[in-house]
Amino acid sequence: MSAPAALEAAALERVQEKVAAGERLDAADGLALYESDDLLALGELANLARRLRGGGDEVFFVRNLTLNQTxxxxxxxxxxxxxRSARQEGAYTLSPAELADEAKRAYExxxxxxxxxxxxxxxxVDFDWYLETVRALREALPSVHLKCYSASEVHHMATLSGLSYEQVLGELKQAGLDSLTxxxxxxxxxxxxxxxxxxxxxAEAWLEVNRVAHELGIPSHCTMLYGHVETLAERVDHLLRLRELQDETGGFLAFVPFAVHLENTRLDPELVPATAAEVLRTIAVSRLLLDNVAHIKAYWIAMGLPLAQIALHFGADDVQGTVGREQVFHSAGARTETEQAAGRLVRYIQAAGRVPVERDTLYNELARWEAE
Ligand code: SF4
Structure with missing residues (x-):
């Protein structure tokens, strides 16, 4: 064995011992995992971590609709x-009533x-536009979980209104918001x-919005957009900062890593899109480092269903959902079909040897497809 290969094997062995002993991994472990060429060993380790931390054969998905109001x-x-800027071709902004009508039509x-x-x-727009939107959605769809707005949008609302994060989130919750994206x-x-x-x-503002949301009883989700100008150490740092906040609040429901899509963007045209190996490695490292986030999503809209299926053996336990109407990744070149029927997700999950479980946003089980 060459010296680097021996070092790499020793690093993976060290991580394996820590995982088996239930010990927390650190930044050096995270880097060693990212730098490892042994992709299959990494997948195996992530799978081991998932099982040791209580994961079974279940793979979750939700019936959901994604909308963008502006x-x-x-x-x-x-x-x-x-x-878009307001005067650019293709710019649009729907009123609260228009959005609620569209959401209701789709639901019907x-x-x-x-x-x-x-x-x-x-x-x-102003903060009232957001509040009216949530109220209109709540009225149109009383039984639907309203997962609305990122922490960045909440920061934007605070800037628009001059209110604190606590006031903004409190009013959104009162209007009917259930969780943050x-x-x-x-x-x-x-x-x-x-x-x-x-x-x-x-970053501090993004984390603070989430901290306040969790304190107010509003759960949220966390993400990482990778594959552009960041170093591996910066990815590891990102994951550890999420883990630190989760230690404090426990309010993140799931983590979703996204590889950046390059088409129609203003990123360096010389950038090379993340390979399938890179996507799988990131899922595995996320599962291993984020020992306190219960669910890691293989977001099929961005990576495609075939790769999402493999990711289920690299630590992921969720494929997100049926995701009607997704526009953000498709604007940047994602080729996946949206409005994915639940039946197709079920088939892909079963074909990966896992048990499909339909969930709600809070991971309550709604239906299960046992192997025949
Ligand atoms: S990702 Fe696009 S829509 Fe979101 S804040 Fe950046 S420019 Fe705006």
Whole structure:
């Protein structure tokens, strides 16, 4: 065995011993995992961690609808192909009533349990527009879980209104909001944010919004957007900062890593899209480092169902959902079909040797498909 290969094997062995003993991994372990070329060993380790921490054969999905009320955004992240300025062709902003009508029509055609709503950060609306939207949705869809807005959007609402995070979140909750989405985290490093999203709030603000939400009893989701200008150490740092907040609050329901999509964005055209190996490695490292986040999602919209299926053996236990109407990843070149029928998700999960479980947003079980 060559010296680097021997070192790598020793590092993986050390991690395996820690995982088996239920010990927490540190930044050095995270880097060693990322730098390992032994992809299958990594998958096996992540799977071991998932099982040792109580995971069974279940793979979760939710019947959901994704809507975007406006694509007008002041931020202009370099990786975003979705945002427009107000006067640009294709810019749109729906009123609360228009959005609620659309959501209700979609529900009548195909009922869903979760509405996932994210928007651009429009400077042309006010906080009342958000509150009226949540109230209109709550009235139109009394039984649907309203998973609305990222921590970045909550920060934007606080800026628009002059209210504190606590006041904004308290009013949204009172209007009917059930949980927050996980977007806007990107990579927490200030260096990276300056390069890819200079108009976005600092990491500390994103984390603080989530902390306040959790304290108010509003659960949320967390994400990482990788595969652009970040280093492996910056990815590991991102994961550890999420873990630290989760230690404090326990309010994150699930973690979703996204590889950046490059089409129609303003990122360096020389960038190479993340390979399948990189996507699987990131799922596995996330599962191993995030020992306090119960669910790791293989977001099939971004990676495609075949790869999501393999990710289920690399530590993921959730494929997100039926995701009607997704626009953000599709603007940046994602080729996956949206409005995915639940039946197809079930078949893919079963073919991966796992048990499909339909859940609600809070991971309550709604249906299960046992192997025949
Ligand atoms: S990613 Fe979000 S915040 Fe950034 S430009 Fe796009 S819509 Fe705006």
């Amino acid at each position: 694509n007008v955004c002041r931020v202009k992240c370099r990786f975003c192909a979705f945002a 055609q195909e009922p869903y349990n979760e509405l996932h709503l994210v928007n651009g950060e429009s400077p042309h 996980g977007g806007g985290a990107e990579i927490f490093s200030a260096r990276v944010r300056k390069l890819i999203a200079p108009g976005k709030e600092p």
